[in-house]
Amino acid sequence: MNRLDELGTTPHPKSIIVSLSLGIQELVNTRAAAGSMVSFRLLLLFSAIFRVLLILYGEWQDAHMEVRYTDVDYIVFSDAAKLMYSGKSPYQRTTYRYSPLLAFLLVPNAVFHRSWGKFLFSASDLSVGLFIRTILKLRGVPENAIIFSVILWLFNPFTFTIGTRGNCEPIVCAVILWIIICIMKGKVYQVAFWYGLIVHFRIYPIIYALPITLVLDPRYLGSNQKPLLTKWKTLRKNSPQTPYSTDPSNVHPTRTTLSSIFTRTRVLFGLISGAVFVSCTGLFFYLYGFEFLHEALLYHLTRTDPRHNFSIYFYHIYLHYEDRLSLFEKLISFLPQFAVQLILIFRFAWDLPFCFLVQTMAFVAFNKVITAQYFVWFFCLMPIVLPWSSMKLKWEGLACILCWMVAQTHWLMWGYLLEFKGKNVFIQLWIASLLFLAANTMALITIIRRHRYSPLFQPIRPGFKALAKRK
């Protein structure tokens, strides 16, 4: 199992992203100018056919070429599913470090066909496209801007290859977007259920707990009525003061009481999501014991991988792996990640999709282990934030994308020399990781500076409340 492949960095035609994005924008512009809309259904159908063809191609490449198309992790999931189907623990498969739910979802791999999981992940990938459209429609974004955002997800070479190669991340992306939709519709029970489940499934969405709790504000989410969403048009017409004056972060702290923090909605969210998480974890602990707890949960929480990966910490961890790190050293590596999360949450929580995006980008950039599949975590959030960005593709956007990709390719070059040529280039690889962090930071800062802040909800007016009650 090679490390670069394990990191999910098997060569992808990344250069296509830029040309594709430019081409798509031109296509959409031309079509919009001509007054015709690209049919969303046709887009989905085309994407589905394209994904089926890619899965079929993957089968052919696996059978005929030395380098497999299928992701190494997919083989791990499939082996775990096979073990589960034969009544054994999926954790008998070394390096299976996921919830047993994933192995269960892939049991048809052992029963029907080994490609079942790829179809499932690609279907989730298509659902992400559908959910992007739903979110943007609810927020009143015009149809051509929606189509552009959806295309950016559905035809991003990175995302369509990740699903068809058999990576499970599209499932997580789909659930995260579904949670945002439920929040926008005020369906607190569903938010809590899916949130508890997805944190059990993939842990990292735990970083969204605080912003979700903050946004479940009684001033926006009345008990018997739908929340009032801030529309994209309102923002375009008015000055930025409109959304900001509604920002609850501006509320004077002295007026904030305990009762306004621990509201019924927030407590319900905490209790239900906590119960779902504990039930799933408890059930699988009962079935698979400590092996499950260690592999699916504790491993991810305490993971410090000394092997090369995109993280700036990898060489430091390797150099100190034989020593025991002091508590101070452990804290100091955790501090920048934690501090940045808190600042982003308290500045942007009320613009929830944007908050999720910047939080995820920062979380990945400062993480102790970074693999390429983590990038999908924020790729799926970009299209739902894009209409609020004033960044022009020419040339600021393009510079950002190029910078990020060049930094990644530069890292991959040193990674290749270390892993496949046996050269001692640890120092160069570590410097490449530092440059990649710089590229991530630059991209994040540019995204923040070019974003038009837009809280998800508008406060429910007393008159509106009374009207709703009378009705």
Next chain:
Amino acid sequence: MHSFLSVAVQFIFAAQLFASIHSSSRTTEEAGNNFEFNERISCFQCCERYISKSYFTEYEILLDSNFQDFLARKLHPDPVQTFVRILDLQRHLIGEGSHRHLSSSIRFSIQPDNISDLSMKCCEIIIIERLPSGVYADPFELEHLLQCAVFKDVAVFGDTNLELPSFLSNQSTVEVHMDATLNISSGQKNTLDLKIEIPLHARYPPLQESGYSRVRFGTPDLLMQCSIGGMIPYQNCTLMPISGVSDPQPEALVWSIPSGIKSHAGFVSVVTFASALLSAILITIASLQLSRSHEILKHA
């Protein structure tokens, strides 16, 4: 309607999940670290399937001296029956970097005069590679090769944690079984050529000032296991060592693996944490600046 459907799906899902995996809790404990791949349906069912497996039931970790003692106890006491000898043994490491193949080309000489007492129906050659702790074989990759019929049978025993660096891992063994059915008439001399390639992967080595760690491979243990007369009792399964005509000792194979350099530790830590801190400060400033610009607009 949508939420009703999703709740229904959740219930069905949960019920099916519980039903399908409930039985697994009973079998989980039976699983060990050993990987056994295919069911041998040949006449070897009276023999132990893997020699290494019985070693690891006796010992927790692999030590060369223990393994030699163990093999000496397992081998047939009568040295006359060693009717196969090694004529030539060539070993190479193929490829570069962290993923290479250990190639062994072996030429055996079979001396039928020595097997006159045994009516050999089934024989197999067993090659046991005792891997140094700096490298490992991926059992699932070997399984793929087994499915492609590259080996008759193959298994990995010992430390199969693929992710540990070498200073935290123990040695492992790869046991390869190859077919060697003998259709030899007495008085003839025959040769048998075997070539095996085992895919190996480097673990992260301990820190070295030279920047490279050298992993040395010893010679493999070559054995022949024969079952006399097909379906017969266990005690007639014979395990014999295969020695060389002149006991050729090939040159020790060495794999140089890049390692971290201890003297880098100080400045790497300082620069790593400084970069993280600088990055965090820049993101914080950008977030606060954006907020301030909105505040200014608000009060304008």
